[in-house]
Amino acid sequence: MDIVWISHPDNYRPATLQGIGAGAQERLDLFAEHGHTLRVVQSHLIVPGWAGGPRLWVGDEDLLDERRGFMVTGWTWDAAAATHISAISRAIRASSSVLLTDGILDPERLGSDKLAMYHFAGERGVPVLPTVSVPYGRHAGAALEQVTRHLDADGYVVKPREMARGFGVLKVDTIEQLSATVDLLTPGALGCVIQPYFANSGDLRVYVHRGEVIAGLLRKPAAGSYLANVSQGGSGSAMSVPSEIREHSERLARDLESPYLCIDWLLSDAGPVFNEWMTVSAAFENLPEPEKTRVSDALFATIADRLAAGE
Ligand SMILES: Nc1ncnc2c1ncn2[C@@H]1O[C@H](COP(=O)(O)OP(=O)(O)OP(=O)(O)O)[C@@H](O)[C@H]1O
Ligand SMILES: [Mg+2]
Known part of the structure; x- marks a missing residue:
């Protein structure tokens, strides 16, 4: 092995x-x-x-x-x-x-914490949704005051700071429902963030290899759903990557010193917002050919490079 x-x-x-x-x-x-x-x-x-x-x-x-x-x-x-x-x-x-699942600058901080990702991306002029992190225990409710101050929205998404596969990503429509959701988080230890619900036409995953965008995978929620994750019923198709997203993605990969990075963007007519990034564990199997082979070749070239480095 x-x-x-x-x-x-x-x-x-x-x-x-x-x-x-x-x-x-x-x-x-x-x-x-x-x-x-x-x-x-x-x-x-x-x-x-x-x-x-x-x-x-x-x-x-x-x-x-x-x-x-x-x-x-x-x-x-x-x-x-x-x-x-x-x-x-x-x-x-x-x-x-x-x-191999590191592969970025400062992986302990920037590996999976969405709030840390928003700090890093937002500082670089990348569009990021205003985000409120929920404090712990009986202090959790303090998040609501900041939501009413800083998140001007018709609906909200509550989601874990560090999870995947759409786990626990909840859409709530009113402050009353948000308040009850925060109550449910009170006894737990799952760190969560609250964002405005961003009406979107899909979640575009952009694959960046050696500094260049090599493919885009658009994931769309099923009709009547809000989760684009393919594991949650969303569907995937190849999409050519708009130049604004291409530039932001290549900048993020460069600043993160990452040879292989998958960056997710929520799309809308008013422009994209950054959602999250992932390294070698991100799915690409839903891509059609020839993108699928292009991405898997890039993935295995990255793994080979990283295993060879420092040998
Ligand atoms: N603020 C938001 N507004 C609208 N939709 C959102 C928002 N945040 C997340 N979503 C939807 O929920 C899906 C899952 O959210 P997100 O990607 O943040 O969580 P995840 O569990 O880390 O998923 P993944 O498996 O892609 O890592 C997104 O693909 C998107 O469709
Ligand atoms: Mg996601």
């Missing part, structure tokens, strides 16, 4: 997990076609540590006993699991192995 994919099955119900496993098979096959031997290890089986060097023990084995590539599914709704997974990621970063 030269690559280990550390997954976190506890995120899902068993039936959902089966579907995800089937969907991941295409990606696993691609790794094999590109000459990689890949092993999937569930995060709860791993014990991170130090014993003369960083260690990732699985029983009597150490996954860091030779130099490998790692992909880590870092997002979870479970705060205790998130702490465990960050110990795994930090052990890999401390070792001679490569954490």
